């Protein structure tokens with residue numbers, strides 16, 4: 175048995191990035207929805223697509239190249255950028271190889287690696303340079319669960335357990351901390367004081383108040399007042 179791959183978890187900002195999915199089946203549909211939610215500009219290359227994907231294509235949320243994958247497709251996303259089109263090629267930001275034909279998925283992976291494009295290969299994890307975790311979201315809070323390929327069922331089971339522990343109160347709580355931090359950053363220039371205020375904000379009983387149903391979101395003025403009071407203490 176080989177050692178598990180020590181995957182590096184990172185959060186990718188895919189907004190306005192050209193991403194490619196090769197294949198248009200059930201798996202392509204799931205990966206498409208994740209990419210669209212992340213704000214990617216999505217192209218699908220596949221001779222067939224599911225009904226849901228067809229709907230998204232009709233709504234012009236996805237660009238569809240209605241054909242089989244061709245060599246070097248991954249290096250030629252839409253030439254929307256004039257400067258780059260003059261260079262002659264424009265690789266995709268990220269690629270999913272999710273056809274039902276292993277040889278095609280393998281070809282896409284090999285080419286992606288030549289261009290150093292991150293690639294996920296649906297039928298065989300070992301060929302992927304990134305994998306997709308189970309994701310739990312509460313507003314700004316993202317919890318990702320991966321089992322280094324032990325299996326989607328294992329990941330799903332653990333994600334379900336975590337899901338039960340993190341209720342919707344976390345969305346309000348993390349929003350609160352975000353606004354407090356923004357105001358501190360605007361108002362307080364001294365680094366050690368900023369740090370101390372951030373620690374104090376973390377020890378407020380906000381989460382408990384939200385759970386008890388007695389929390390009212392703080393206005394900018396209330397946050398400022400709390401900062402001033404905490405500095406004086």
Ligand SMILES: C[C@@]1(CC(=O)O)C2=NC(=C\c3[nH]c(c(CCC(=O)O)c3CC(=O)O)Cc3[nH]c(c(CC(=O)O)c3CCC(=O)O)/C=C3\N/C(=C\2)[C@@H](CCC(=O)O)[C@]3(C)CC(=O)O)/[C@H]1CCC(=O)O
Pocket residue numbers: 204205208294295296297298299300302304305306307308319320321322323324325326327329330
């Ligand atoms: C979390 C989720 C995210 C997502 O896909 O977006 C995800 N798989 C999901 C579902 C799912 N996957 C599979 C089935 C069919 C049932 C079954 O076979 O068990 C179902 C269920 C379904 O489709 O409903 C089969 C399967 N999956 C992989 C292989 C190939 C291999 O293992 O090498 C095969 C065999 C293919 C074959 O037989 O040919 C590989 C991967 N799947 C991963 C993630 C990565 C590991 C994450 C980790 O480390 O935990 C990794 C390595 C790469 C990747 O795809 O990123 C999503 C959860 C959605 C949810 O929970 O609702």
Ligand SMILES: NC(=O)c1ccc[n+]([C@@H]2O[C@H](COP(=O)([O-])OP(=O)(O)OC[C@H]3O[C@@H](n4cnc5c(N)ncnc54)[C@H](O)[C@@H]3O)[C@@H](O)[C@H]2O)c1
Pocket residue numbers: 196197198199200201202219220221222223224241242243272273274275276278295296297326
């Ligand atoms: N990683 C995962 O989470 C996961 C989950 C389930 C299945 N799988 C694997 O993912 C793959 C796809 O599964 P699916 O259920 O979406 O299959 P599917 O049969 O529903 O869809 C396959 C798609 O690939 C397209 N295709 C076939 N040849 C092509 C080519 N030459 N160029 C471009 N597109 C082509 C087909 O037209 C079709 O749209 C399979 O290999 C399966 O083993 C992975």
